Amino acid sequence: MSKKKQVTFADIAEYTNFSKTTISRYFNHPDSLTLENQEKISQALDTLGYKKNKLAKVLANGKSEFIGIIVPNLYLHYYSEMLTQFLSSYRDYHYKFLVFVSEHGAEEEQQYIEELLSYQIEGLIVLSHTLPSEKLASYQIPVIAIEREAEHISSVNTDNYMGALQATSLLIRDKCDILIHINVNVNKSAPAYDRIWAFQATCEEYHVPYDIDLSVKGASYHELLDVIREIFNKIESKYPDQKKGIFLANDTYANMFLNLIFQKYGTFPSTYEIVGFDNSPIASKAILPITTIGQQIDVIAKTAMDLLVQQMEEQKKRVPKPLGEPIHKQITPILIRRNTTE
């Protein structure tokens, strides 16, 4: 007889001579019971060893308190930090998160979403970029996109333009002779394209010579490093005696570049300034702490949650508005000055 069933409201009710309804009220509207009876029930709960069953509750009232999250991976600090922020929001919002890592294309991702829906998630947070926002919008639940295409759904993004503007301005203020931006060949529809655009616009506005190198590519660290090395060598020979202000697309590239400089010179020469992007751990652990643009991941996550919660609340009303126009928010990143700039 080790198949001991759960203790249920029925058991409590029987034990206390109340009805199941009253037990339910004890949890959801305790004020409607006399203090005396509350106490009586409270007693019964732990003599019988009651444990609640939220699944039954969800089935009955339809509020799962589940949010689905789809991340491309957790290898990148950006994603794991973002996930941390969402998971930590439990303390404030009490939503639980069902997390899927999607790295095998659109079909897999759709399956995950179906699975999530079958658990009655109330909302969805998407950091992956395989499904078009049109498809995501079609699921008819609140969706927030983060740092991805989001034409048909609400989104929260870093203000990439402002970030790149800050980086570029710093290099100009520090009187670099030539400014160079190093990046992959970003798609123009991706939010991150603004970094390139802002760099260029700022350089032109201040009439500073600049160069943009979008030749970075590679799947592995080593492939990337090889490309960065080539770029480094090119820069070295092309601008030998000038003060070079290098703005790289992220801290990983920046760190590679810094290492190449350090390996060649054994120190960080005053003819270089380097600014990265992301404020990832590598930026502070580098041989010289790297100046970088810090995405405010906590703010982004908070903003996304607020947006999502608002939409989810709306959906719970008896006559919910039909999700309306997507809302797009931008979060300004902050310049973190460290040792690769003056």
Place this chain on the structure above:
Amino acid sequence: MSKKKQVTFADIAEYTNFSKTTISRYFNHPDSLTLENQEKISQALDTLGYKKNKLAKVLANGKSEFIGIIVPNLYLHYYSEMLTQFLSSYRDYHYKFLVFVSEHGAEEEQQYIEELLSYQIEGLIVLSHTLPSEKLASYQIPVIAIEREAEHISSVNTDNYMGALQATSLLIRDKCDILIHINVNVNKSAPAYDRIWAFQATCEEYHVPYDIDLSVKGASYHELLDVIREIFNKIESKYPDQKKGIFLANDTYANMFLNLIFQKYGTFPSTYEIVGFDNSPIASKAILPITTIGQQIDVIAKTAMDLLVQQMEEQKKRVPKPLGEPIHKQITPILIRRNTTE
């Protein structure tokens, strides 16, 4: 009337003139239907736009397919990689994960576990170390501990002894004059204590001079760096011309140490060898790729899942065995030779 209810088995049944039972069978025992009727139902499903409700299914059959995970944080690569591995295991095992980040002590952690239990989780994976294993065992569900105290519950750990043995042996083989191990003052009951023990034992076995410095401490990166710098200076003055083999407790420390060397000498002198632990990203991104001991996180996660699944299956039987004696597994880490050793 936008309060459109879900399409249920009842609707399908009505539409197809079958009973709800037959619809249920279509999903769970399709073989028991004629192909013709399967087709008929299949049609009905998508003309009516059916979406399954797994919560109802769970309530009815008791199998939630949920596993709870408690991690201390995701900031450390070790944890986020571990979480990735578990989340990715969905493809093979089809268990869903409810993840909590616990960083505010035992009380909070207990609340999380209660919450997890209320969602009828079938098993629990614990990476945090605030609750004693005795407490965890008392919840009467399958629990796997990872890299933590686990007297009363099953566990999977890195074979820290073997890892440290490999590191130490390498330094001896490379004919270092003096071996030095740098670590925090690890608690003797923690699995990681074996690293210290193995280092010492191996040095003594091979009659090699050694030193153990357990003075590392600090909450922030900067505090740690200050301590490591002190240790570095001490070593520099104490063993000026000898070949020093440094084995550090993790790659973060190793990277700090390497940076200090590089900053002082502008290069990596042949009087040093360095071995880290963890194979974290910093080890390969360092100014010189660091030789390290790689924990086989994928293997650990796989082993943990196998163990857990086995125990969960047992619990689903009509007469489950009462969880029995805890099983402890050790996974041997691997030496990853890079540029800070010969």
Place this chain on the structure above:
DNA sequence: TTGTAGGCGTTATCAT
């Protein structure tokens, strides 16, 4: 191969 009836544990709607 298919159907009937009851149950999973909670909440919601009326009553009283």
Place this chain on the structure above:
DNA sequence: ATGATAACGCCTACAA
């Protein structure tokens, strides 16, 4: 302030 009863959507004997 408290109850009776019917959902919620699915599963599982037991029957036929």
